[in-house]
Amino acid sequence: MNQPSTSALKLHHEIHGDGLPVLMIHGFPFDRTIWKSQVAALSSDYRVITPDLRGHGQTPASDGVYTMDLLAHDVLALLDELGVERAVWVGHSMGGYLSMAALRLAPERLMGLALVATHPHADSEDRRIQRIQSAESALENGSANIALSMMSMLFATNTDPKSPTARGVYDIMIEASPEGLNGALRGMAERPESVATLQALSIPALVIAGAEDQIVDVAVAEKMAAMIPQAELVVVPEAGHMVMVEQPDATNEALRRFLSQY
Numbered sequence: 001m002n003q004p005s006t007s008a009l010k011l012h013h014e015i016h017g018d019g020l021p022v023l024m025i026h027g028f029p030f031d032r033t034i035w036k037s038q039v040a041a042l043s044s045d046y047r048v049i050t051p052d053l054r055g056h057g058q059t060p061a062s063d064g065v066y067t068m069d070l071l072a073h074d075v076l077a078l079l080d081e082l083g084v085e086r087a088v089w090v091g092h093s094m095g096g097y098l099s100m101a102a103l104r105l106a107p108e109r110l111m112g113l114a115l116v117a118t119h120p121h122a123d124s125e126d127r128r129i130q131r132i133q134s135a136e137s138a139l140e141n142g143s144a145n146i147a148l149s150m151m152s153m154l155f156a157t158n159t160d161p162k163s164p165t166a167r168g169v170y171d172i173m174i175e176a177s178p179e180g181l182n183g184a185l186r187g188m189a190e191r192p193e194s195v196a197t198l199q200a201l202s203i204p205a206l207v208i209a210g211a212e213d214q215i216v217d218v219a220v221a222e223k224m225a226a227m228i229p230q231a232e233l234v235v236v237p238e239a240g241h242m243v244m245v246e247q248p249d250a251t252n253e254a255l256r257r258f259l260s261q262y
């Protein structure tokens with residue numbers, strides 16, 4: 001059994017390109033390769049850093065609850081290891097939740113924030129209960145059950161669930177370790193509201209939303225963009241929760257435009 005951990009864990013990661021550091025943080029239960037198209041498009045001009053979060057991809061799991069603070073500490077420790085003082089952070093879904101935790105823990109480490117298919121709200125009581133049930137199911141039945149149950153929620157209607165794109169996402173999800181899923185699900189269930197954090201944001205922000213996202217409704221993303229003092233909103237048509245793999249060109253164009261201000 002792994003030991004429960006409350007201190008930073010060394011994250012497996014890739015770095016491509018040189019220049020302004022752009023840190024791209026995947027969501028649940030994905031890994032760094034979810035950003036493949038963004039890395040290809042951005043690494044000619046930027047130093048793109050893509051970690052695997054604790055218990056995801058090639059980073060080992062620990063037991064216990066992965067609070068968003070703990071996951072943010074892992075990422076901050078990676079930046080320390082790489083000698084990166086400040087970066088533009090890009091967070092997809094849970095990657096956005098932990099970026100909001102980083103804004104509270106170490107705001108000086110973020111010089112910009114792109115929030116992709118994410119939102120600032122804590123779970124409802126019902127959602128919390130579901131998360132704990134899923135966490136128990138992950139430990140009992142493994143990752144495939146969770147991956148299967150998520151598949152119908154991840155894509156826009158035009159994205160064929162049998163397409164290589166969708167299969168690729170499924171293949172990533174089934175590789176996540178059950179302990180990692182358990183830790184992240186329990187951590188998301190505990191996460192606090194981040195509305196006040198975003199309302200006080202004083203760095204440039206970009207909100208990218210899939211017009212057909214079934215996990216983060218586009219209306220929620222629009223409200224989030226409106227509450228951030230310096231935010232641009234890009235709603236990508238024919239995209240669901242996995243906007244960056246479903247519509248990579250539109251996502252890359254939005255990110256490039258945002259990054260060009262630095």
Ligand code: MLT
Pocket residue numbers: 026027028029092093094095188215
């Ligand atoms: C994610 O993509 O990170 C998850 O769908 C977030 C969540 O379940 O709230």
